[in-house]
Amino acid sequence: MSTSPATNEDILEEGDLQKRRSELLDASNELLEEEDLSTLRLILNNQHGSDLAEMLSNISSDDKLRVFQLLAYPIAADVIIEIDASSRLTIIENLGDHMIARLVEQMEPDDAADVLGDLDKDQLDSVMDLLAEDTTEHVGELLPHEEDTGGGIMTSRLVELKASMTVADAITYLQSWASEDEVFYLYVIDDEQHLIGTVPLLRLLLADHATSIGTLTDSDPLTVPTGMDQEEVAQIFADFHLMALPVVDTDGKLAGQITIDDIVDVIQDEATEDIYEMAAMSSDELEERSVFGVVRRRLPWLLVCLIGTLLSGGVIDYFATPLGRLVTTLMLFVPAIMAMGGNSGIQTSTVTVRNMAVGNLQPGTIAMVVLRELRIASTMGVLLGFLVYLVARVWTDDPIIAVCVGAAMCMAIILSAALGALIPLFFNKVGIDPAVASGPLITTLNDGLSLILYFSISILLLTYMKPIAM
Numbered sequence: 001m002s003t004s005p006a007t008n009e010d011i012l013e014e015g016d017l018q019k020r021r022s023e024l025l026d027a028s029n030e031l032l033e034e035e036d037l038s039t040l041r042l043i044l045n046n047q048h049g050s051d052l053a054e055m056l057s058n059i060s061s062d063d064k065l066r067v068f069q070l071l072a073y074p075i076a077a078d079v080i081i082e083i084d085a086s087s088r089l090t091i092i093e094n095l096g097d098h099m100i101a102r103l104v105e106q107m108e109p110d111d112a113a114d115v116l117g118d119l120d121k122d123q124l125d126s127v128m129d130l131l132a133e134d135t136t137e138h139v140g141e142l143l144p145h146e147e148d149t150g151g152g153i154m155t156s157r158l159v160e161l162k163a164s165m166t167v168a169d170a171i172t173y174l175q176s177w178a179s180e181d182e183v184f185y186l187y188v189i190d191d192e193q194h195l196i197g198t199v200p201l202l203r204l205l206l207a208d209h210a211t212s213i214g215t216l217t218d219s220d221p222l223t224v225p226t227g228m229d230q231e232e233v234a235q236i237f238a239d240f241h242l243m244a245l246p247v248v249d250t251d252g253k254l255a256g257q258i259t260i261d262d263i264v265d266v267i268q269d270e271a272t273e274d275i276y277e278m279a280a281m282s283s284d285e286l287e288e289r290s291v292f293g294v295v296r297r298r299l300p301w302l303l304v305c306l307i308g309t310l311l312s313g314g315v316i317d318y319f320a321t322p323l324g325r326l327v328t329t330l331m332l333f334v335p336a337i338m339a340m341g342g343n344s345g346i347q348t349s350t351v352t353v354r355n356m357a358v359g360n361l362q363p364g365t366i367a368m369v370v371l372r373e374l375r376i377a378s379t380m381g382v383l384l385g386f387l388v389y390l391v392a393r394v395w396t397d398d399p400i401i402a403v404c405v406g407a408a409m410c411m412a413i414i415l416s417a418a419l420g421a422l423i424p425l426f427f428n429k430v431g432i433d434p435a436v437a438s439g440p441l442i443t444t445l446n447d448g449l450s451l452i453l454y455f456s457i458s459i460l461l462l463t464y465m466k467p468i469a470m
Contacts (some may be wrong), residue, residue, distance in 0.1 A: 025055045032063055033215055038098060041070040048077025054425045056091075065094045077106035080115060092118055101130035102140070110155040110262060113142035131189060141255070150233050151226030153249045154256035159186050163196055163214035166421050167207045173202075174312035184244035184259060188217045193253040195246055197221050223248045226255055230266045238264045308444030312338075312451055330458055333388065333405045334451065340413035341450040342443045348373045348420030349442050352432050356424065377417030385410030404461050408454035415453060416446045 024047065031040040044067065046300060052071070056064055056079065067089050068076060080103060080458055092100065092115070098118075100383035104112045104127065114123055116139060128136055139155045145151030159177055161170050174183065197217040207216055222247045224233055237245065237260065244259045314336070318384040320327050355369060389406030393399060420442055 021051055021083070023052050024051060025058055028067065029059065030223065031222070032059075032066070037066075037070060037095045040329060044070055045072050045075055047075075049075055050082045051085075053082035055089075057087050062088055064090055073102050077103045081107065081111045082145075091116060092228045097130060101127050104131060105135055107159055108155055109142055110153060110256075112139045114147070114151075114372040117147060119314065135257075135364065144224055146155075148230045149226060150224045150228040150230065150258060151246050151255065153230050153233070154226070154258045156256045157245075158244075158257045159183055160215050160254065161186055161188050161199065163188050163190060163212070163217065165213045166209065167211045167213065167216070168209035169203060170199075170204060170213055171209070180354065184257070185246070187246055187254055188213055189254050195223065195248055195252060195254040198246075201389070212332050219265045221246060224258070227249070231270050233258060234263050234270065235264045240340040293470055305444050308448060312447045315448060315455070317327060319459070325464065326401070326458075329398070330404070330455070331403055332395070333392060333408075334454070336388060337405070337409055337412050337454050338447045338450050340444045341416040344377055344380070344413040345416035345442045345446045347419035348417040349424050350420075352421050352424045356428060356434055361462075370425075371458075373417055373421050374414065377414050381410035381413035384413060400461060401458075404454075404458040407461070408450075408457045411457070412446075412450040414455055416442075419445060419449075434459060 007069065024043075027043060028040060031037070031043070052075065056067060064087060068079065074443060080091065085093070095103075100115075100123075104115060107115065110134070116127065119127065128140070132138070141156050142151070145154075147153075159174060161173070165173075168185070174186070177183070183201065186204060188196045188199055188203060190196055196214075197219040198217070198221045199213060199216050203216055204213075222236070222240065222242075224236065226247055226249055233245070236242070237258075244257050244261070246254060247256045247258060249255045302446065315330075316327075352369070352372065385408075387405040388409045389402045392405040393402035396402065423442060423445075427434045
């Protein structure tokens, strides 16, 4: 039995990375069952960290630690960075301080800060005491920053050149530094650590060795403060097509740099968070291992939805008396009107939230985007309203009821689209994540309002166009 590590050629030829990971998972479970840990150790230490992280996320909690302890420290450090939050907590809480310290020594400072941030204060202090002095210095600079800010995702490892250095001095320094890390940009600072600018690598290599770095510097570089939200930082990377971005503190001193690999993680995290919130869930569930803990997080929104559906039932009961025997016929189309209204609202709110997330909704463009969505909803409303009118006309053989159903369908779709566009904008205005508006909240509101609209139209048309049999 053998599972060789995936190569670029294998992935490109087969196009099935998940198949390889599935084979690794099956082989690992089989060797664990046979207690053949020596063979398993050989296989695991010949794999990529991301493949091992995926495998560890899919085995039982009891086996996670057993498997993790078979890994060499460099690979184990990669795995602990890549693994999902819940599995990482399960592993870390069962590791000793010395082992955590050895893993942290293998990591980049920003990754080490993320792992250490999961520890309680006492354990954090204990692990920090075990780290090498340079590691403590680099990681210690990152820990005070909030995890989802520019300071929280930056790394303190970067190339700093003094403006007074010569090109020869800079190349000598760069040669020693680049043996450990990839170089994105060369940052030029003054004696007080203030960021002056950047020097393109090609310009440095082509310059005369006696030239001063200060004369080669591009001043006023694009920077972000340590407290900027990571989502905004990711937007800057996307807008300006950057590979790295310097981070400065409130005094303009160079604090670190954010690299493109960290931004990829940010985009994934933000997308995950939005998807969870659109379903009225919390991304904190990723770190929740207790079933009751997950229930506690999900239950409040489900209770809100339950109250909303009960109110919808109250709407039906309220209109049952004036509609008399016709309520039974009208009820045939309630599921269709509620569903189409809800879907229209979800579609519009999703587009609105997405436009807000990528920066396409600015004060001058909000009205244009909202009106466009309303025109789309009006067109769909007319088409679907006419279609359901034809169905109701054939089904009930009653032209007045068919008009009621068709008109209600059209207006419910337009109303739901308006809510789907306006509620996220309102939430954003008052400081609430607009993604929350794209889930059960919009659906629940649409259900109640669509019913009120449907029955109100029915009473109005039936009152003036046809006597109501009580």
